[in-house]
Amino acid sequence: MNLRQYLSERKAIIDESLDKLLPYDSEYPNIIHKSIRYSIFSGGKRIRPILVMASAETVGGSFQDVIPIACGVELIHTYSLIHDDLPALDNDNYRRGKLTNHKVFGEEIAILAGDALLTMAFEIISNEQNKVNSHKILQIINELARSCGTKGMIGGQVVDLESEGKQINISTLEYIHINKTAALINASIRAGAIYFDASEEQLNMLTKYAEKLGLLFQITDDLLDLEGDIKKIGKPVGSDIKNKKATYPRLCGIDKTYSIAHKLADEAKEIAGSFGEKGTFFNLLPDYLLTREF
Amino acid sequence: MNLRQYLSERKAIIDESLDKLLPYDSEYPNIIHKSIRYSIFSGGKRIRPILVMASAETVGGSFQDVIPIACGVELIHTYSLIHDDLPALDNDNYRRGKLTNHKVFGEEIAILAGDALLTMAFEIISNEQNKVNSHKILQIINELARSCGTKGMIGGQVVDLESEGKQINISTLEYIHINKTAALINASIRAGAIYFDASEEQLNMLTKYAEKLGLLFQITDDLLDLEGDIKKIGKPVGSDIKNKKATYPRLCGIDKTYSIAHKLADEAKEIAGSFGEKGTFFNLLPDYLLTREF
Helix, strand or coil, X not given: CCHHHHHHHHHHHHHHHHHHHCCCXXXXXXXXXXXXXXXXXXXXXXXXXXXXXXXXXHCCCCHHHHHHHHHHHHXXXXXXXXXXXXXXXXXXXXXXXXXXHHHHHCHHHHHHHHHHHHHHHHHHHHCCCCHHHHHHHHHHHHXXXXXXXXXXXXXXXXXXXXXXXXXXXXXXXXXXXXXXXHHHHHHHHHHHHHHCCCCXXXXXXXXXXXXXXXXXXXXXXXXXXXXXXXXXHCCCCCHHXXXXXXXXXXXXXXXXXXXHHHHHHHHHHXXXXXXXXXXXXXXXXXXXXXXXXX | CCHHHHHHHHHHXXXXXXXXXXXXXXXXXXXXXXXXXXXXXXXXXXXXXXXXXXXXXXXXXXXXXXXXXXXXXXXXXXXXXXXXXXXXXXXXXXECCEECHHHHHCHHHHHHHHHXXXXXXXXXXXCCCCHHHHHHHHHHHHHHHHHHCCCCHHHHHHHHHHHCCCCCCHHHHHHHHHHHHHHHHHXXXXXXXXXXXXXXXXXXXXXXXXXXHXXXXXXXXXXHHHHCCHHXXXXXXXXXXXXXXXXXXXXXXXXHHHHHHHHHHHHHHHHHHCCHHHHHHHHHHHHHHHCCCC
16 A cells, blocks of 8 residues: 555545535635635645545445545534634644634634534534434434543643643643544544444454554644644644643653654554554554654 | 413423533533533523424424433524624623623633534434434434524624624525524424424424524514613623614614514414414414513
8 A cells, every 4th residue: 555645545535525515615605615615625634534434444344435424524623723723722823834714714704614614514424314324323423522522622622721831741731632632533533433333342443543543643743843844734833832832742852752652653553453454554554644744 | 371481491491401411510621611501501591492392392292302402402502602702703791691701711712612512512412322213313413503504503693794884685684684593493493393203294384483483583682682671681782783783673673673573473373373282382482572571
């Protein structure tokens, strides 16, 4: 498997599906649809939807069937970025090298665009005519919502905001990462497998994998923020430092952070190995994250 | 039927259910749960959840079974109020006589509390173990999400914001009311009936009723805003005028607005009549809205 090619092909599938699912710019009221499309098509790598599709395949399903769920997850992710960037929260002017949503459309539209994306995620996922699968889809909606709520993503976001400028310990930092980033990654991976009736054992393995991957994902993001280059990640380098955000490098130092990341990657790969050939993507992904420049 | 007593009893049922469903103030991270409970328990009349329950009964179902859906609808309604009140939107300091969420908890927590309530609504509604009903619940989630999206509540909100301080015509005003207020009322009434396998004809009648009621609801709110008293409605009288909001009284004058409202009430009652005794609540509600002081 050529991972870069795989990621690029899967991203193209998601981009095309999102384009079909989202209202056009020209639909009334135009400004909200422009705002939504602006953020959705601003260079996201579609990692979370790709995880949904890959997980479906890992348990023997077809990725096409979970595309609506995959797109829903990307809408949720994008909503969270738009709201995170708002002046009242992280107050970021740039993301992925482009002006943030509120800088282009104003705060009021950015708030509503985030609200609309979250709402639309549940609309798209529930828009399923297949009665046989209804129970599974309900379970997926339930797990996704839980992962984004106050005991998941929003909880992580709240503690992250509360920790700004404060001395925090490693367990608080872990809480932030596990909830703010890893929870949705976990729910994405579980969603693809649940859709195809994964066994309890498969789900347990995927959940463990997802926990490692989610933490690895946030840690490599922290490292990127510290060492990255604005051209590559599209936001001013060190914006976490500007906001006095708690990160692994700040708390443990760079060397220790790299060694934590490598350990997580090794553990994730070991779990992925148990899925045999069907786990190839999950096996390659951790090393890719370790060396990523996005 | 004593309508005031009925409303008060139903409100008590919803309040108790919400109290059970929502995380306690003491749950981590405390501030977001405090913020959520602050707005949920700040004197809402629970009209939308009561509509869900009444609609279930109108088609022969039991109101107890739709309580989670009813609560979900109230969470959605509350999220929309918190975000509407934000400085970037209506910038209101008071609602129902109490400080708005962001005035108490700060803008960042108010944004996240709204996000959390919207998310939790879908979590609660999808948290259903009964496989038989899964398909119906998916349909309800789908309709609710649609009613709150850019072709529903959020669309109405966007056009409302864009219309501030502008001369608008009656069809734009209707668009705002139908989407910002009536869409969720419509979805609430349909939800209770869909849950109990209402016939196509029943659903059509209820939908027509809901369209009249939704518009009547917003028009009487406009009249209240103009003529009300801060002690009764809990916000400074004439706040719509402060924001140069488009309203029926501003566009058509007070007398014409009252006659539109009475016509809508008559039409709604006629439809409710076709449900016989089971439609008693729906029959009494329009006149109650006409004379309401809340």
